[in-house]
Amino acid sequence: ERRERSRRRKGKAEHETSGHEGNKRERDQTRANKNEEKIESGDQLKEKEKALGVKKKKKRRKKVVETSSEPETSEDGDDEEEVNNDGEVRPELLSPEELEKLKEAVDEKKKLIQSLRGKPWPMKQKLVTLRESQLFVEKYEGALGKGKGRKLYAYKVMMTKKWMKFQRDFENFKIACIPWEMKIKEIESHFGSSVASYFIFLRWMYGINMILFSLTFGLVMVPEALMGRAYGSIPRKTVPRAEEAGAMDFAVLWDFGGYAQYSVLFYGYYNNQRAIGWFKFRMPLSYFLVGVGTVAYSYMVVIRTMARNANESGIGDDNSFNFSWKMFTSWDYLIGNPETADNKFASITTSFKEAILEEQESRKDDNIHLTRFLRVLANFLVLCCLAGSGYLIYFVVRRSQKFALDGLENHTWWERNEVNMVMSLLGMFCPMLFDVISTLENYHPRVALQWQLGRIFALFLGNLYTFIIALMDAINLKRKEEKVVKYNITMWEATLYNGTGSENSTAPPITIHPADVPRGPCWETMVGQEFVRLIISDTMTTYITLLIGDFLRAVLVRFLNHCWCWDLEAGFPSYSEFDVSGNVLGLIFNQGMIWMGAFYAPCLPALNLLRLHVSMYLQCWAVMCCNVPQERVFKASGSNNFYMAMLLVILFLSTLPAIYTIVTIPPSFDCGPFSGKNRMFDVIQETLESDFPAWFSKVFSYASNPGLVLPFILLMVLAIYYLQSTSKSYKEANVELKKKLQMVIQRLDNF
Structure with a gap:
């Protein structure tokens, strides 16, 4: 619909300017070249956008001077907003292949941000790369998708960032809640x-x-x-x-x-x-x-x-x-x-x-x-x-x-x-x-x-x-x-008892204070x-x-x-x-x-x-x-x-x-x-006999039989001995590997 409106405006303004068609072709060609250049490389995208932005501003000023019709000026303004609105890429103007390349570039920048800490680069280069990658991701991450899908994707990206910020704030809050931490x-x-x-x-x-x-x-x-x-x-x-x-x-x-x-x-x-x-x-x-x-x-x-x-x-x-x-x-x-x-x-x-x-x-x-x-x-x-x-x-x-x-x-x-x-x-x-x-x-x-x-x-x-x-x-x-x-x-x-119940058995019993x-x-x-x-x-x-x-x-x-x-x-x-x-x-x-x-x-x-x-x-x-x-x-x-x-x-x-x-x-x-019992642990047996079925108490008595407990303890001791021996062999192997690594390093130095 936007392109149809644009064509109608062209028909109305065709009799007022003779050089408009040539300028229009040039603008379309420049816009196509700019979109191709945007998806060429993630590292060179900013420089090309700045150069093309300066050219478009100059062309826009020239068209405003040459054109006296208001529809033409508004058309140029709309086209310029479509092409270069603060350097933003319009997803509806990109082909599916270009959109896929832009997504891959964003993913590569994300991976670079995650793995930047382990790169063998100077600190200055790491900081510059990190800053550029973050700006690139923030600029083009929300522009992916088409139509309603683009809004949904932008919403997901926004919620993901807010969730990450909430997690950081919550971690700081947990650290602040640790007693006596400060x-x-x-x-x-x-x-x-x-x-x-x-x-x-x-x-x-x-x-x-x-x-x-x-x-x-x-x-x-x-x-x-x-x-x-x-x-x-x-x-x-x-x-x-x-x-x-x-x-x-x-x-x-x-x-x-x-x-x-x-x-x-x-x-x-x-x-x-x-x-x-x-x-x-x-x-x-x-x-x-x-x-x-x-x-x-x-x-x-x-x-x-x-x-x-x-x-x-x-x-x-x-x-x-x-x-x-x-x-x-x-x-x-x-x-x-x-x-x-x-x-x-x-x-x-x-x-x-x-x-x-x-x-x-x-x-x-x-x-x-x-x-x-x-x-x-x-x-x-x-x-x-x-x-x-x-x-x-x-x-x-x-x-x-x-x-x-x-x-x-x-x-x-x-x-x-x-x-x-x-x-x-x-x-x-x-x-x-x-x-x-x-x-x-x-x-x-x-x-x-x-x-x-x-x-x-x-x-x-x-x-x-x-x-x-x-x-x-x-x-x-x-x-x-x-x-x-x-x-x-x-x-x-x-x-x-003998003093109170000898003669009168119906007398009330004597109460003694505790x-x-x-x-x-x-x-x-x-x-x-x-x-x-x-x-x-x-x-x-x-x-x-x-x-x-x-x-x-x-x-x-x-x-x-x-x-x-x-x-x-x-x-x-x-x-x-x-x-x-x-x-x-x-x-x-x-x-x-x-x-x-x-x-x-x-x-x-x-x-x-x-x-x-x-x-x-x-x-x-x-x-x-x-x-x-x-x-x-x-x-x-x-x-x-x-x-x-x-x-x-x-x-x-x-x-x-x-x-x-x-x-x-x-x-x-x-x-x-536990008063009244022979041993304190008798309360377990009493509970099993009173509160659990008979088969459960039998199973517990069989499980607590020394003939079953002693082999289980022996098995645990053997398992601990095996694990300790395995750990000791691993440590010895680690020491041998270190020695071999040192020998290899010495040979390389001599070579």
Whole structure:
């Protein structure tokens, strides 16, 4: 229709100008040439369009001057808009072949944009090519198609771009929603990635404890509080009459006794009723499955994180091209503080010197006998410290048991809390003693750091297991006391029955208040209380040490430096450095105590969550205000899996005592959800017999038969051995290929 209108206008204006036909042919020929040139090449399209645009503008001015008719001028304007509207190609004027070529050119530009990052070009050429390709795609992408299809295609292109922009904005929003991300980035810019790795690890531990708290709080504590029997209805949920007077005292509540002991915070409060509430919630089964599920989830998360870190770190040895790696990958580009940058520069310089002098140092003829003697002496002193700390913990635990038999109210605050305080003080001062002893060994700093971490790990682990052994002795004493109390309760019930029902059998039965009913010692609650006290004392010791050892030290150095005899900042005491390894080890062992005691104290995940939340803000403040960057800044990538490996070991060792008590020790007879059963895991068999068909319980019993379980475990061990052997062969093949590649490169260089 547009062309028909154009021909009609030509007929009307034919008598007014004689040279119009020649100019029209020339314009049509130029337009055809221009369209052919537009699809010739994607790289030369812009230059030809600019040249042809200038020519068309000149011709247009000439036609306007020569023509006096308004229809002719409007016709020329329409033609010019069709040919050159800011250099845009009109798709209706292109042939199918030309349109296909333009589509191919757009696709090639898109592929070039995607693969531009890997091109071996100079950066200037990459930027120019990227800018030109993006302009070309934006200009001609929406012009593809014909008629209504072109509008639909342009709409799809627009929506695709908006969707990509939304995805970028959403990714930025997700990063902004990560807890404490900006605080950690600020610390990373001042202290490097090594100090930031501790806070990233703390945030990761916070996420794990959030899941553990959700499981324990949602499936154990809340159902018992809402659907279980109320406080005071049964003896296990009532404070004894002898303890009512001081049940609300601060000292009693601080030791988690009184009303805190007889609440949902501890194991003994929960009833052994199989189903509670109108929902018929299976409380004993839920308690057991939550305890097992939290451990299984922790194993899964730790192993998965270790595997992801191993995949991200890659494989291969770091000995190849050692100086090249040090030259191009040693700098930490996240550092934003000049002091940290100077320390990092000094660290890189030291690492180069160490790499150059390592072989010379190994060839030095030192007094090897003296060195061996000093190292043996240092290890002997460390073993003495470990043995002394273990004996001290065992001694104070046995002493606290005697205090408990005499009555804690008759002793001082230190005597009531000396177990927790002694363990906290040993964890504070023994690492300092190990650091002093390590100066005798004359190890390389990296080797000395590994020995230091190993000794602190052994100290914490020995103290923890000494504490567990002492608790086992306390459990045995409680079980002996339980037998005596159980016999006394039987005699008391018999005496009560004989005294009330001898003459008048129709008399109403005597009602006894639950607070007056005698009850046995609940060893599960005792274990939970010990772990809660240990966590609280360790937290308080950490915070007090942070305020006194870091904050007050920084205040003294800052304000007394100008009036002191020597330079306090450069000499003694100076500002403190942030101890990454010590803080991480403390965090790991604190989490181990949570895994070990959470089965007997469901409140432990909540307390640990609160502790980690406060520690994040307090330690971030202390680092930025009181600490200085380390003299040697280490990259954090090499220590991620080391920390995870220690966490996995602690997880395994902390679950062993809990599994032992669940499998071997009978539960208390009058407290907890498993009272009245021979073993705690009998709740599984009871549920299978009561709530599932008979064939299902038979299948489960067959599946749990040792004759089937042991071959399955053997098969798993063989599969692990096969996979490990395959991985080892792949690594060896990788090393051989590297050697062959180096030989080929050397031959090519020689050629």
